[in-house]
Amino acid sequence: xxxxxxxxxxxxxxxxxxxxxxxxxxxxxxxxxxxxxxxxxxxxxxxxxxxxxxxxxxxxxxxxxxxxxxxxxxxxxxxxxxxxxxxxxxxxxxxxxxxxxxxxxxxxxxxxxxxxxxxxxxxxxxxxxxxxxxxxxxxxxxxxxxxxxxxxxxxxxxxxxxxxxxxxxxxxxxxxxxxxxxxxxxxxxx
Amino acid sequence: xxxxxxxxxxxxxxxxxxxxxxxxxxxxxxxxxxxxxxxxxxxxxxxxxxxxxxxxxxxxxxxxxxxxxxxxxxxxxxxxxxxxxxxxxxxxxxxxxxxxxxxxxxxxxxxxxxxxxxxxxxxxxxxxxxxxxxxxxxxxxxxxxxxxxxxxxxxxxxxxxxxxxxxxxxxxxxxxxxxxxxxxxxxxxxxxxxxxxxxxxxxxxxxxxxxxxxxxxxxxxxxxxxxxxxxxxxxxxxxxxxxxxxxxxxxxxxxxxxxxxxxxxxxxxxxxxxxxxxxxxxxxxxxxxxxxxxxxxxxxxxxxxxxxxxxxxxxxxxxxxxxxxxxxxxxxxxxxxxxxxxxxxxxxxxxxxxxxxxxxxxxxxxxxxxxxxxxxxxxxxxxxxxxxxxxxxxxxxxxxxxxxxxxxxxxxxxxxxxxxxxxxxxxxxxxxxxxxxxxxxxxxxxxxxxxxxxxxxxxxxxxxxxxxxxxxxxxxxxxxxxxxxxxxxxxxxxxxxxxxxxxxxxxxxxxxxxxxxxxxxxxxxxxxxxxxxxxxxxxxxxxxxxxx
Numbered sequence: 230x231x232x233x234x235x236x237x238x239x240x241x242x243x244x245x246x247x248x249x250x251x252x253x254x255x256x257x258x259x260x261x262x263x264x265x266x267x268x269x270x271x272x273x274x275x276x277x278x279x280x281x282x283x284x285x286x287x288x289x290x291x292x293x294x295x296x297x298x299x300x301x302x303x304x305x306x307x308x309x310x311x312x313x314x315x316x317x318x319x320x321x322x323x324x325x326x327x328x329x330x331x332x333x334x335x336x337x338x339x340x341x342x343x344x345x346x347x348x349x350x351x352x353x354x355x356x357x358x359x360x361x362x363x364x365x366x367x368x369x370x371x372x373x374x375x376x377x378x379x380x381x382x383x384x385x386x387x388x389x390x391x392x393x394x395x396x397x398x399x400x401x402x403x404x405x406x407x408x409x410x411x412x413x414x415x416x417x418x419x
Numbered sequence: 420x421x422x423x424x425x426x427x428x429x430x431x432x433x434x435x436x437x438x439x440x441x442x443x444x445x446x447x448x449x450x451x452x453x454x455x456x457x458x459x460x461x462x463x464x465x466x467x468x469x470x471x472x473x474x475x476x477x478x479x480x481x482x483x484x485x486x487x488x489x490x491x492x493x494x495x496x497x498x499x500x501x502x503x504x505x506x507x508x509x510x511x512x513x514x515x516x517x518x519x520x521x522x523x524x525x526x527x528x529x530x531x532x533x534x535x536x537x538x539x540x541x542x543x544x545x546x547x548x549x550x551x552x553x554x555x556x557x558x559x560x561x562x563x564x565x566x567x568x569x570x571x572x573x574x575x576x577x578x579x580x581x582x583x584x585x586x587x588x589x590x591x592x593x594x595x596x597x598x599x600x601x602x603x604x605x606x607x608x609x610x611x612x613x614x615x616x617x618x619x620x621x622x623x624x625x626x627x628x629x630x631x632x633x634x635x636x637x638x639x640x641x642x643x644x645x646x647x648x649x650x651x652x653x654x655x656x657x658x659x660x661x662x663x664x665x666x667x668x669x670x671x672x673x674x675x676x677x678x679x680x681x682x683x684x685x686x687x688x689x690x691x692x693x694x695x696x697x698x699x700x701x702x703x704x705x706x707x708x709x710x711x712x713x714x715x716x717x718x719x720x721x722x723x724x725x726x727x728x729x730x731x732x733x734x735x736x737x738x739x740x741x742x743x744x745x746x747x748x749x750x751x752x753x754x755x756x757x758x759x760x761x762x763x764x765x766x767x768x769x770x771x772x773x774x775x776x777x778x779x780x781x782x783x784x785x786x787x788x789x790x791x792x793x794x795x796x797x798x799x800x801x802x803x804x805x806x807x808x809x810x811x812x813x814x815x816x817x818x819x820x821x822x823x824x825x826x827x828x829x830x831x832x833x834x835x836x837x838x839x840x841x842x843x844x845x846x847x848x849x850x851x852x853x854x855x856x857x858x859x860x861x862x863x864x865x866x867x868x869x870x871x872x873x874x875x876x877x878x879x880x881x882x883x884x885x886x887x888x889x890x891x892x893x894x895x896x897x898x899x900x901x902x903x904x905x906x907x908x909x910x911x912x913x914x915x916x917x918x919x920x921x922x923x924x925x926x927x928x929x930x931x932x933x934x935x936x937x938x939x940x941x942x943x944x945x946x947x948x949x950x951x952x953x954x955x956x957x958x959x960x961x962x963x964x965x966x967x
Contacts, residue, residue: 291897293862293889318859318965320890320897330898331929333936339890339965341855 273311273347273368274340276321278303279383283356285326286335290350293318302326306383308349316344321361323352336361354406355385364408376416381408504609508599511616516592518620523584523630525775531556531717532632533801536579539564540804549800555634555715558670562586562637577777579804587632590640594629597643598725602732604650611735615728625727628720635717638671639725642678671718676703778839782824783809785836785843785911789919791957795820802841821846821959835958836912845959855965856917857882859889868896871903878906878918885919886964887941887956891934892921898933900925904951919956926950940964 276288285304291297294317300309303326318341322334338361340350347366354360364381371377380392382403392399394414403409528536534549539560551557563586567573572582595616602612619625629636641663648660668675704719783806786796797820798806807813822843823832829844836843857880863869864880869892871879878884879892884906895901902925906918921943926934931952934945940961943954 289897291894293859293866293893293896295866295868295896297897317862318893320893322894331932331936333938335938337890337894337938337941341858341965 270345271313272316272342272344273366274314274319274342275309275311275347275349276300276303277308277349277351277381278305278323279381280352280354280356280359281305281383281385283323283335283352283359286323286352287326287328288350288352289322289324289330290314290340291320291322293320311347314342316342318342321350321363323359323361335359338363351381351383351408353381353383353408360406362406362408367411371413374416376414377411378414379409379411382406508609508613508616511613512592512595512599515595515616515620516588519591519626519630520584520588522623522626523587524581526584526627526630527775528580528801529631529633530800532580532583533799535560535563535632536573536583536804537800539567539583540573540579540807541568553634553715555638555670555672558666559632559634559637562670563632573804573808578775578779579808580775580801583632584630587630587636590632590636591629594636594640594643594725597640597647598728600647601643601650602729604647605733607732607736608739611732611739614735615732618731619724619728622727625724628724633717633721634670634715635719635721638667638669638674638718639721640667641670642667642674643725671715673703673715673718674722677722776839777805778841779805780809781838781911782806782841782843783811785838785909786811786815786822789836789909789912789955789958790822791959794822794957794959796822796824797846798824799826819846833915834913835916836909838911852886852962852965853882855882856884856886856889859886859893859965860884863889863893863896866893866896868900869903870900872905875903875906883917885917885956885960887943887960888917888919888921888954890941890964891937891943891954894937895923895930895933898930901930916958917960919958919960921954922947922951923954924951926952 274290276290278286278288283305285302288300288303289297290300292315294315296315298312298314303309303323318339320337320339322337324330324332324334335356336352336359338350340348340361340363342348347368349364349366351362351364352359353362364379367377376394378392378394378399380390380400380403382390382405384390385405387405389402389404391401392403394412397414399412399414400409534552535556538549538551551560563583566586566589567582570585572585573579574582576582576585599612602615645660645662645664645667648656648663651657651660664678668678704716779802782802786806787810790796792812792815794815795817796806796811796815797818798816802824803813803816806816822835823829823846824841824843826840827842829842832844832846832848834842834844860879860882864876869876869879879889888906892901892903902923903921904924905922907920907922908914908918909916909920926949928949931945931949934943934952934954937943941956943956945952945954947953
């Protein structure tokens with residue numbers, strides 16, 4: 230009985246930790262989304278590493294028209310800041326950090342960046358089947374008294390998760406490797 | 420064997436010899452009046468007991484009947500040189516068979532033949548086949564499988580269907596020899612038989628009916644052999660004849676009706692001539708059609724051809740009989756007529772033949788070189804065995820494949836290629852990404868690191884390039900200068916299919932390593948020289964790769 234209680238407590242602690250991680254991601258994404266948006270126009274891109282069992286990666290972003298950017302040493306949970314880019318088509322490749330450019334990429338995806346839009350290119354899913362998921366971000370400020378929330382489920386061990394905001398359900402049964410759309414929520418009144 | 424049988428029965432002997440009976444117990448054979456014809460010198464066919472004599476068109480049981488046969492040719496000349504005559508008859512049979520083979524080589528497969536070859540071809544059978552429709556089809560499958568295994572017929576023609584048609588030709592040869600033997604037992608002069616055969620050669624519908632493999636052809640051939648053997652003296656021949664007739668009836672069950680009529684007529688000793696047999700057979704066919712019974716109908720045209728052959732021979736016999744006593748010019752006229760018919764028959768036989776198109780080889784080559792080995796393919800009946808023989812793994816050929824091969828226009832999906840009568844399309848329509856590819860291609864064409872001929876740049880700019888190729892080319896250009904020498908079109912592919920082959924020049928080892936490191940779905944298949952590799956992205960191309 231005591232052993233079960235201890236085991237149950239560990240499980241609960243792990244779930245709390247994972248849920249906290251998800252929540253942190255939510256907060257990070259939503260906070261960042263609100264931050265630079267209002268002040269800038271143009272096309273923006275940020276990168277996120279949300280594949281829990283994938284080691285740190287170097288991310289290369291190659292424009293079809295010629296330019297290449299490399300972001301080195303991106304670890305799980307890292308979300309870069311927005312970088313202004315030219316509108317156009319890009320390839321996004323992730324390789325193990327420090328690996329030569331000729332090494333097999335862990336995952337390759339493409340991005341079509343339109344003028345005036347912002348994107349998050351997230352490495353999602355398990356290492357066995359990672360994918361580059363391009364999320365279109367909304368950088369316009371929410372309405373008065375509102376917040377805007379989007380959940381990106383990057384905690385594999387948490388399973389399907391539900392998100393509540395101020396006791397109100399924001400999203401339910403969010404599977405690992407998936408992302409929700411934006412939800413408008415009332416701001417917390419302390 | 421059949422030719423040796425013919426040789427063993429010189430024409431003059433056969434014209435007037437007694438024949439075996441169909442009724443059990445009446446096994447006695449006795450020498451009959453020869454009226455000027457040759458008589459067998461051997462006594463082995465002479466037995467005691469009741470005799471069965473030929474009387475008119477069909478055998479009849481008669482007790483010591485010696486009455487004169489009114490229909491017997493009164494003045495059929497005895498052949499003084501039977502060997503040349505038999506050689507001539509054999510040559511005529513060969514012409515008929517050659518004509519059948521010629522027509523068969525250009526006829527497309529019937530639905531039944533398509534099922535047959537797919538079911539019987541050994542390798543194709545591994546991936547499953549349609550169950551036979553009835554006993555007749557099962558019997559033909561067994562016969563075709565045995566024949567192909569014994570002779571290797573599937574391996575020596577342009578397509579597997581040719582092996583099946585080879586069996587059809589062999590069955591026709593057997594059928595014709597059996598018919599000739601029966602005609603001889605019915606005292607039909609050689610020239611009459613020859614005229615009937617010559618008429619058969621010029622009758623295109625009859626040749627066509629004999630040129631395709633079906634239970635009807637096999638059944639009639641077996642039954643004809645059975646009848647020919649039953650008419651031979653000796654219990655062994657009759658036993659073998661009965662077995663052959665049973666195989667024939669099992670292969671083409673509709674033949675049971677006329678056979679039963681013949682046996683019944685012989686049993687009651689009051690037989691009706693061929694009209695009764697024809698009527699009974701026609702009635703049975705009608706019943707089958709009206710009631711839509713699950714019985715193979717392919718026997719009807721073949722039986723009709725054989726019946727016409729017999730009637731023609733008998734009619735020719737009458738002409739010969741009536742002109743036999745006339746002066747030389749009349750007989751010469753008959754001979755000249757026969758030769759003329761034969762000449763007309765030979766012309767289409769030796770004329771150049773447009774063989775049946777065999778696009779499966781090009782299709783198989785395309786599937787093996789241009790498509791993803793994991794992509795499954797559904798094909799029409801009759802094509803699967805050809806593709807397996809051409810090297811396509813049988814496991815790829817499934818009913819609901821990602822790629823669909825069809826004989827006509829594809830019902831759905833995006834057309835990828837066409838090889839003769841066979842078109843290839845995706846199973847579901849792919850989203851049109853030409854605009855997206857054109858947008859990406861426009862940017863790539865402006866990449867200063869891309870060194871390519873105007874035609875290549877135009878194709879890239881127009882979006883007429885596979886998305887995977889675009890992505891990898893963008894990656895190459897991101898690493899440094901890249902020289903694209905060609906985006907070759909693949910023979911057979913539809914013009915709307917984006918180019919998915921690329922030839923590069925000046926590729927160093929590092930770039931080759933980078934190319935080999937690409938992961939699906941972007942990984943190309945590399946071939947060619949080290950510095951000038953050829954890259955290929957197999958079809959079907961995945962969709963929604965851009966901006967996903």
